[in-house]
Amino acid sequence: MPPTARRVLMGLLLLAAAGFARLGFWQLGRxxxxxxxNVVTAAARRAPPIALTPALGRTDTLAEYRVVARGRYDHAREIVVRGAVLQGVPGVRLVTPLLLSDGGPAVLVDRGFLPAPDAVTVDAKGATEPGEVEVSGIALPMPAGGGEPLEHGGRITWRRLDLTGLRARMPYEVLPIVVQQGPNSVAPSFPRRAAPPPISDGPHAAYAVQWFLFAGMAAAFAVLVVRGNRAGPRPPA
Structure with a gap:
């Protein structure tokens, strides 16, 4: 390889190594x-349950706290979140507005998973819970936007919960959280309640190792290029 080409290749490899290393440190920061x-989340989940009442005031600070609410479900305005999967089975998630007993705004309750062959079409008539109910679960923040509502079989389905889109369709105020109802021994088989989202480090450590390995490989190839350049071409025999 000509010396100029070797220098260009070595420079590119060192540049790549620096970029890979930077990505590794970025993942360590993440x-x-x-x-x-996780420390904040664990502390919130260890705290005593908080009762959702109109007197509570702001609720957007309740993310990851355990909450309890009493009221009646508004099944007429039930929300179907399409594209769910549970243990390889396609289905939907059933989210129902809960009208609080003490009046005031409604809170959305993620009541769980219902199987559906196409992950869209579902008959939720058998999943109604009439009368006053008490709901306990984890309060999770509700994203704004990205709901992508679609009409299918006379029912609106959503790609995900969308605070802005849902508030525009509801005749009453909706709190900016969703209560993920936890599993319990008296709950029906379906909707299948979901366990709280796990507290974990995520994939960041593995990604950091991956980027540092790439950086090391690029640097090693650069060293090989330098050594090859120093060795030079062999004289003819």
């Missing part, structure tokens, strides 16, 4: 942020 957030 890992530190994730662990700091």
């Amino acid at each position: 890992l530190r942020e994730r662990r700091a957030g």
